[in-house]
Amino acid sequence: MKYSFKFLSKLEEILGKEKVFTEPKDLLVYSYDSSSATGVPLAVAFPERKEEVVEVLRLIAEYKVPLVPRGAGTATTGSAVSHNHGLVLSFERMNRILDLNLEERLVVVEPGVLNGELKRYLKKFGLFYPPDPASYAYSTIGGNVATGAGGPRGLKYGTTKDYVLALEVGLPGGKIFWTGPFTLKGVVGYNLTPLFVGSEGTLGVFTEIVLKVIPFPEKRVLLVSYHREEEEPLEIISELLKSLITPASAEFIDKTTLLALLKNKRLELPDKGVQSLLFLELDGEEGMVQKELKKVEDLYQTKGIFYHKAESEEKIETLWEVRRGVSPSVRMLGEKKISDDVVLPRRNMKEFLKRIRDLEEKTGVYVCCFGHAGDGNFHVNLLFGPKKEEKAKALRNTILKEVLNLKGTLSGEHGIGYVKRSFVAWELSSFQLELMKNLKKMFDPDNLLNPGVKIPF
Structure with missing residues (x-):
């Protein structure tokens, strides 16, 4: 691309060469996440301070370079992969716990802090951060917020959305703002925080995260x-x-x-x-x-x-x-896998399981249906060999339609990402999709933040 040389040169000026990867062997490491999607980026940047993030956001706006925020790469839907040969912004070096306020029972962290690391830190003070995705030991808080991660404790304690008090967010061009106050109550402005939880990097880049914590x-x-x-x-x-x-x-x-x-x-x-x-x-x-x-x-x-x-x-x-x-x-x-995390009303879980078993018997494709049944969240995994791939894809479509027929939703905690975009219109009306697109344009008018993710353009 024409912008590549000048853009990369300025990127290295901002961060230093040691914080920018451009070698093919290094880019390969950041060309995939935990999904089947792949995409080799133009470069990978490793900011260590929010001021550096702001400068990178100014630069991508100037050169119109797509940007993908990335935590630990545990996303299962391709949302941590550059699908447009853009810049991957890795937060693995912004991994500091910035503040713990025992009286307010809140903690402020950078997006690269690992969920498991935060849990260990809080336990020393008798405190508890409940959201516990299966990848908690190696997934980041930033990634958890971006996908709205849940976990086994969701039944009693809720998911990530229930613990995010406020987010500091950066936008293309370098504008930075807070989505809300640090207080437990606050209604002065529109409550933007829930809008960004689960947004999968499409609306803004997190630089600080304020979380509510509770006694262990x-x-x-x-x-x-x-x-x-x-x-x-x-x-x-x-x-x-x-x-x-x-x-x-x-x-x-x-x-x-x-x-x-x-x-x-x-x-x-x-x-x-x-x-x-x-x-x-x-x-x-x-x-x-x-x-x-x-x-x-x-x-x-x-x-x-x-x-x-x-x-x-x-x-x-x-x-x-x-x-x-x-x-x-x-x-x-099976050597191949298609996975979804769907949510059903609890009263419909038994009927859904029955339909799964009937479909499994008819198609000969293994269907694992496990997970957080307490809150109706099933992880549906199809396992098969290469010869059954087309049959498995058709089966997946049937299963997702059954979810909607039973008043469920197509994703509970893993997000939509890149690989599930085509299913969004099955669940949302054209009016809802138009609202999402308009919100996206408001925060990201040039479609630079994780383009191709979540919204089926």
Whole structure:
């Protein structure tokens, strides 16, 4: 491109050559994320201060260079990849915890701080940041905010959107602003913060993030139960919620995912009749946890359900490792994978699972349907070989249409990114899409921020 030489020269002047990658071997590392999408960027920049981010934003506006903000590259939808041979702005060196206010119970971080690192830091002060995506150990807070990440604790504690108080955002041209106050209440301006949570880098670039934190729970208990009827865990979740028990987590493992875990030797079953698992965690004040635990154990004993119980941190984490081993294990069922994270009203989860099983039987394509069943969020993974790729793509379309037929939504926490843009119009009306496009133009009139992501232009 004509602008490349002058643009790169000025970029190096702003950041220094050591903070700009242009060599093909280095660019290759940043040409993919955790999706199937790839795209080799023009360059990768590594700012260390917000002032450098502002200068980069001025430069891309001058030369009309597309920009992709990137955290740790754990995105599953291609939103951390440059699809227009533009600049990848990596925040891995902006990874400082800037402030912790114990009285206000808020923490200010740069976007490159790892979720797991923040959790460890806060625990020293008896505090807790609940959102826990499966990639929490190596995904960044900036990336979590950009995708609206959730995790197992979403049932009780909510997702990332429930903890972001304010964002400092930079726009092409170098303008920088706050989306709201640092206070728990504030209605002076329009509440822009939720607009940017889940925006996948299409509206602005985060330079600072203000998060609400809460006290670490006094007591945790995890029960892993084994079920002879696949849908039984979904019924149990419903029963518990109706009895006013809100588990911290309620994670469902269906029979096809269970097959993958067994193939990968991630667990042993008490007997061969097991069709599904439920990971049920209770937490909070000890007296309340013990009261809820008794109700759950009484329910399990009444139904004749076998379960393991863990109360120490070490044993709890050991059992959770089985759940965290799901994503690598499903690969045992096929060399190719198509994955979606869909959300159903809880009352429709059983019907959705039934339809999934019927489709799996008809097509011969493995369909793993696991995840955060407590809040209706299923991770649907299709596993197949090269010869079944077209059949799998058609099956995916059918499954997504079933989600909408059952009043669900096509993405709960992974975002739309680049690879799922074509499905957005299935769920949103033309009026909603026009509103999104107009908002995009307001913040990014030249379409420089993550072009091709989220909005089906």
